[in-house]
Amino acid sequence: MKLTGTMVQRLMRRHRVTMRDIKAKHHITLKRIREVRANGVEGFLAAEWLFLITGQWPGTRPE
DSSP states (O other): OOEEEHHHHHHHHHTTOHHHHHOOOOOOOOHHHHHHHOOOOOOOHHHHHHHHHHHHHHTOOOO
């Protein structure tokens, strides 16, 4: 799985999640969030970022 920086930005906008929301809720630095938004992530990190933004793990059904 791979998330590009553009995909991360689109997901954040679609789910109305700001960088400050992620920082406050998950204790991730703004520097790291900016890095992911610029460069993207792949592998397990992509799935983890998808969870951080949407609140659901990929492949699970919404409850």
